[in-house]
Amino acid sequence: YGFSSDGCQRCTQCAGEGQVCDPLNGRCICPPNSRGLGCAQCVAGTWGWQPRLGCRNCACDRIGSIGQLCESLNGQCQCREGYAGRQCDTCAIGYFGYPECRRCNCNVDGSFVHADSSITCDANGQCPCKALVVGLKCDTCMKSTFGLSALNPEGCTRCFCFGRSSECVQSEWSWGHIRMAEARNLSVQYIRPQYVTNTEYEYIVVVQMAGAKSYREDAEIHLLNDLNLIPRSTGNVSIGAYTNFFHPLYFQLPPQFYGDRTSSYGGHLYFTLLIEGANRPLERNVLSRFPLVQIHSHKKLVLDYYEYENYEYALNVTYKVPLHESEWKFHHNSQTVDRATLMAALQNVRHIFVRASAFA
Secondary structure, eight states: OOOBTTBOOOOOOOOSTTOEEOTTTOOEEOOTTEESGGGOEEOTTEEEEETTTEEEEOOOOTTTEEEEEEOTTTOOEEEOTTEESTTSOEEOTTEESTTSOEEOOOOTTTBOOOTTSOOOOOTTOOOOBOTTEETTTTOEEOTTEEOOOTTOTTSSEEOOOTTSOSOOOOOOOOOOOOOOSSOOOEEEEEOOGGGOSOTTOSEEEEEEOTTSOOEEOSOOOEEETTEEEOSSSSSEEEEEESSOOOSOEEEEOOGGGOBOOGGGTTSEEEEEEEOOSOOOBOOHHHHTTSOSEEEEEETTEEEEEOOTTOOOOOSEEEEEEEOSGGGOEETTTOOBOOHHHHHHHHHTBOEEEEEOOSBO
16 A cells, blocks of 8 residues: 555555455555445445455446436346436337437337337337338338238238239228138948948948938039049038048038139138047148148139148147238149239139048
8 A cells, every 4th residue: 555656565464354455545444335244235326246346336327217326236227218228328129319218119010020029220210110111110011012910021012903003002991701601510420341232332422401301312522633522512411431531521612702802812711620529630641642721713723721730630620721822832733822823813713622620
């Protein structure tokens, strides 16, 4: 201690625990900003005690913090709303413009959102817009796009006018639903071989029409584009089978789902399957070859929607099939379709087949 032209004097060893020599007068004192037994506590407004070094000042930002006190262990100051950082000297996520931090107010539908649901704008308040969205707050669709939506990874949808124009405006229509008049029931009963009198057939099909009693008719399970189709699009169906079905059966949706369905683009096809008594699921390698839904526009335009690996073996399951090009493939080559192809298919829907069961 006592630095001078003659040098320094040696401190005497301090008897008090945690004390150090004062570099000015040689007295034994606690290290800077520390106090208490063993000099192991920080005084108010300081933090981060270390032996022989003491504590550091909180140095809380006078604009962004509430007072000058901080946590004794990590030095975190108490920040005002919109401020962040140990010293509250930066803007918090969702704010910009330090020292006067203001809300970004980004449009949730048009901005990229972090996993914790937060949105970060830059120092000028520019929000992170999706690919087809513009504006300081990401609240406007780019030219030739429409339909700002949080569900759209690009924010907006490109206009599609079948080549006649590249410009469009947001429609005032709202989503509606096309529904089946009533549910269909498929009953499969396996007939023991001793009751089979004619082994030429593998099954017997009985169709019950609405409001009528069950009767046997010349109905068959037709094969179309590799799919086994249950007869008719309405009415309950009973099948007496002599052998197991090794491929899934398909329902055909009734005519109200056909025709021009271009306004359904971007929507969904919902259907629910309730299954009783089934206990032998089809193999995954079998299901992987068959779509969950198939759309026919004409014989050369057949589109498939697959579940891929997310097969549902539940006995009660509701499917939500998106009508978006990223989810559909050409039936004949399994290539992903583009928007023009899906819109062309929706313009003239002739058949829709949905898988009736994932069980044999």
